Amino acid sequence: MMRTRPLKVALLGCGVVGSEVARIMTTHADDLAARIGAPVELVGVAVRRPSKVREGIDPALITTDATALVQRGDIDVVVEVIGGIEPARTLITTAFENGASVVSANKALLAEDGAALHAAAEKYGRDLYYEAAVAGAIPLVRPLRESLAGDKVNRVLGIVNGTTNFILDKMDTSGAGYSEALDEATALGYAEADPTADVEGFDAAAKAAILAGIAFHTRVKIGDVHREGITEVTAADIASARRMGCTVKLLAICERAADGRSVTARVHPAMIPLSHPLASVREAYNAVFVEAEAAGQLMFYGPGAGGSPTASAVLGDLVAVCRNKLGEATGPGESAYTRLPVSPMGDVVTRYHISLDVADKPGVLAQVATVFAEQGVSIDTVRQQGRPDGDGEASLVVVTHRAPDAALSGTVEALRKLDTVRGVASIMRVEGE
């Protein structure tokens, strides 16, 4: 049975994602109406540059006054795709106060202040949906908060940033250095003019915070996420990974501690075996593994960014929120009842690959091994090789067994003090084994 009064939708932002949302709302209006049970009508689009020509959007809908739009009082759903903390946060809260539910793609805001937004949504009895905030079109938020709602998630591990995956993939396949690969990513539109948010891991850290919060039913903010970007990954690291049968990926890893009393969330480059399914995630694609007690290992794969894929996620949420509106219900809100604390990086237990430049003389390996033993870090394999130029230096590549990050840091500090260790060329974690 179709209701004839349409649901009113306001769009905040009309860039790559917003314009695609508006386009699909128009071209697929009949399908959306059939799936929701009522037509949806775009009643306003808030933009910064009203003079820009926006094909397919009625110019009468365009406004620069986003605040007035969300304050109208007759809006059913506000779609927020402007990004950033402010004015997005105030606009979303104002939308809740004025009767609207919200669909957002704003990972930075949700990772910074998700708890307050959820509280506002609950106070006013509205929905806050944000599938598009994590990994574009790949369904992750809904599977984690609904499909796995009866299970216990222990680990989320994935590639959640397309720009950095593109760069690392180029480095791996072509042998290029970081700068060269970044240039190619920029030229092809995979990296922004200022790539900081991607290459320094801020974007992935925001997604890790959101995923960890949902997966473990607790609150994790972006500041709780240990973050290392890919700017220091070298061609030598990639070559070294290859020699180990591995490749290098920027991973977001959220884990429940073995004793179940805390969680960790981190983003850093890591070596993973070529046989691991994440190793074959190429170019700008994203993929996320979820390990749950009953379900076992699940993987979700797809395009993690881009206007159309992100719009697909926004529209899926829009349909759900509109259905809830019609049924005078709300979907699942924040679930943070476990209140599990987030442990620091030092508590994370994993394996390490360490390259040292050492003096090429007898006894060095014994000295190095002693330092590892003293710090309680057990060595798995060591590869020692002299330099062909005979400059009196050699390389020592150590791969450890699992050890706490704090112990590894202590080991590296002690190694740097050895006379025979000329430098620590690289340290990289080894995951996915």
Add this chain to the structure above:
Amino acid sequence: MMRTRPLKVALLGCGVVGSEVARIMTTHADDLAARIGAPVELVGVAVRRPSKVREGIDPALITTDATALVQRGDIDVVVEVIGGIEPARTLITTAFENGASVVSANKALLAEDGAALHAAAEKYGRDLYYEAAVAGAIPLVRPLRESLAGDKVNRVLGIVNGTTNFILDKMDTSGAGYSEALDEATALGYAEADPTADVEGFDAAAKAAILAGIAFHTRVKIGDVHREGITEVTAADIASARRMGCTVKLLAICERAADGRSVTARVHPAMIPLSHPLASVREAYNAVFVEAEAAGQLMFYGPGAGGSPTASAVLGDLVAVCRNKLGEATGPGESAYTRLPVSPMGDVVTRYHISLDVADKPGVLAQVATVFAEQGVSIDTVRQQGRPDGDGEASLVVVTHRAPDAALSGTVEALRKLDTVRGVASIMRVEGE
């Protein structure tokens, strides 16, 4: 805010899945209560053999009278994991009449009579959820009917039966024949004593019907699905696939026709390139590709069967249905508004790999090529090879371009009439390119 009156759950069936559902409901009761907003209480378990010892289940809950259990009138949710058409169908309908929503893992029933069940659920204002009916723990039903509700799905292609994937994987890795691989699957518990439902493709066809219906918002029954099993796949087929850089998988494929006016659904063995992500799905795992207009290509991977994974899916649905009950709402029901007809197999357009035994003499290739041309099937490659034993026969392996299945059938019929064609050794479709 926690409601103290518990939601009452009745469990129909207590086999591999049911016992795991009961176990998790007990061991994770606090988590489920927190996530639902009210405790859930198992108030009855209908079984066939009441004398069997069932660890962790209060014997007072056991009953053989499933009908009386669903007629109690105070049940909030009925979990149906008995499978098969009857008595499951009558019990589910009775549950709706008596106030309960239903979570089911029953693929056979949903693929046979899903429309009637959905109609009954809607009539009484109840939920019918069935994530567990397709691919175990892998979230597919919810992503298709909710996450992609704002998108247009054009294709679903996947491995949805673990038993047959295990058998084909064994044949591929060990060179074993079908019978030998089936014996190993049976010995390891991957195949049932009577493997018909799996190896003849009935199980996969039921899942294909369910997926096609949801993906295309239309009604597809198991009888609409073209079905071929794996019993005729030979070691020679697998070897031939290898020579083409392919492997053989039993695929479920649901497609929207190019003109958008009909859909097809089919299950059959097919060659796929080794570079395709489905080629690396090993043992009893499942994986499904979904291609949507805006989202692009998504893949979902995980354990497709087993007590725990299936229970995970059941419990995710249980949490959702309980939340709906508390909110006096219902989730999305059947969406079949497109009423797209299901076209017959003859309309499916794909590529083919055909092995012919032919007379080893000049002119045979010309004759064969003429038949293909007359039927409008364009040849991509031909490989011709004499037999080492010089018995006057040769093999001809033809790979075609895309052509309608009906044209291919016509071609094969005509080929069989040629004097120089001694036999059609195998015909296999080529997918995923």
